[in-house]
Amino acid sequence: MMDTFGDVLKEWRQLRRMSQMELGLSAGVSPRHVSFLETGRARPSRGMVLRLCDELEVPGSARNRWLTSAGLAPAYHSRAGDAxxxxxxxxxxxxxxxxxxxxxxxxxxxxxxxxxxxxxxxxxxxxxxxxxxxxxxxxxxxxxxxxxxxxxRAEIERLSLARLRTELAHFGRDPVLEWAVGRLADRVAAQPGTAVDQMPAVIxxxxxxxxxxxxxxxxxxxxxxxxxxxxxxxxxxxxxxxxxxxxxxxxxxxxxxxxxx
Known part of the structure; x- marks a missing residue:
């Protein structure tokens, strides 16, 4: 089942830890309009979709999902390497x-x-x-x-886990990264020593x-x-x-x- 635009908007707003009020103020629309977009009572224009993407720092690959969920054509493409x-x-x-x-x-x-x-x-x-x-x-x-x-190796696994979590937050929902975070988190949890959030600046x-x-x-x-x-x-x-x-x-x-x- 295809995501609705409201589902995608709410997912990313929560990922960025923004309230409807905060997003509305930063995007120049009312919180009520943000609420209507999330519940499906309002449909976004292409300009509104891209404006909200800017405010929520949505990467290009995820913006296509935003656009298609709103019934709009994707804007970003992957070209052949020899183009x-x-x-x-x-x-x-x-x-x-x-x-x-x-x-x-x-x-x-x-x-x-x-x-x-x-x-x-x-x-x-x-x-x-x-x-x-x-x-x-x-x-x-x-x-x-x-x-x-x-x-x-243990240090590098902790560093890699922290990096993967940061990338997952940037890219949004991603099954490959989510699987990797889960596997590494299990392995790191079984290691004695320094927790991930206590790592030195450079490893x-x-x-x-x-x-x-x-x-x-x-x-x-x-x-x-x-x-x-x-x-x-x-x-x-x-x-x-x-x-x-x-x-x-x-x-x-x-x-x-x-x-x-």
Whole structure:
């Protein structure tokens, strides 16, 4: 059964913890009109749907659900990766991944599926069998080789759980993310030690690579000006050395993977 617009509006208003009064004031309409929209006594125009989406910070992929639930045509699309208009974005992804060598970098989608990796990332994860198309969530939960390589696996699981919860709040209802949060929450609850909300500001991931342990923290880059759903949700995750020993080892191991090769 298809959601009604009122169902979708109420779901997101509660997700953002806004009252009908607060949403009405921020959107420039009366709380009574918000109530009428939620109960189906009023139908929204396209402009009203998008205005409410702006106020509730609804991402592009979820806005299509808002529009179709109101009987309106979707506004956001996912284009084929080889479409001519996608070329500048694809080139930007390739440029960032390549130029980040000799440090690892990868591109992942909203469900943490690997879309691309640079040469250092491919080398670092080679023993785990991870490659393009694989899920980092599945690997974190069920890949024995990755579990053995991560020296601080419990910390990374807590960090990943906090990140997944943040992403789920951003994207709204998402069965894949909800499943991942549930699985990781069960695992973290069984761990002794620091609670998720008491984590330090930075937790480097410590990877065992042969007889070395490499310690990395990551930064995430996203496209801020694209109307394509898939590209708006793509994240470029770049690994940086957390200590001098890692920097020196990384440059010694993958220095020949520098830009231009």
């Amino acid at each position: 001519p208009e996608m070329a500048p974005l694809s080139q930007a992804v390739d440029w960032m991944l390549t130029r980040h060598a000799p440090y690892p970098a990868m591109a992942v989608d909203r469900h943490w599926c690997l879309k691309a990796m640079n040469r250092p990332a491919q080398a670092m994860f080679a023993a785990t069998g991870l490659g393009a198309g694989d899920s980092l969530i599945d690997a974190l939960l069920d890949n024995p080789a990755l579990a053995a390589a991560l020296e601080n 480097p991931a410590r990877y065992r690579l042969g007889d070395r342990v490499l310690s990395f923290f990551t930064t995430i880059t996203q496209f801020g000006a694209t109307g394509d759903i898939a590209m708006s949700e793509l994240r470029i995750e770049m690994f940086f050395p957390a200590d001098d020993a890692t920097r020196q080892a990384t440059e010694a191991i993958w220095g020949n993977a520098a830009p231009g090769d």
